[in-house]
Amino acid sequence: MKELIRTNDAVVISFVESLLKDAGIGCMVADQNMSVLDGSIGVLPRRVLVADEEVDAARRILVDAGIANEIRKT
Numbered sequence: 001m002k003e004l005i006r007t008n009d010a011v012v013i014s015f016v017e018s019l020l021k022d023a024g025i026g027c028m029v030a031d032q033n034m035s036v037l038d039g040s041i042g043v044l045p046r047r048v049l050v051a052d053e054e055v056d057a058a059r060r061i062l063v064d065a066g067i068a069n070e071i072r073k074t
Helices: 010-022 032-036 052-064
Strands: 002-007 027-030 046-050
Touching: 002 010, 002 052, 010 027, 010 046, 010 052, 046 052
Parallel strands: none
Antiparallel strands: 002 046, 027 046
């Protein structure tokens, strides 16, 4: 799996999950429970991961949706 985005913004994560689901691309949100450790102050970002073979399609979807600035540079 490859990291698509890394953010503290729950709205962005929800939007990305929705876009990917509508496109039939599975994703996993990692580090969701880390907020317990940081006291919910948003220090530790969550990561959206997609399968290696779907990362290019997922990136195109984010670009088309106008949130290319959220894509993790790897």
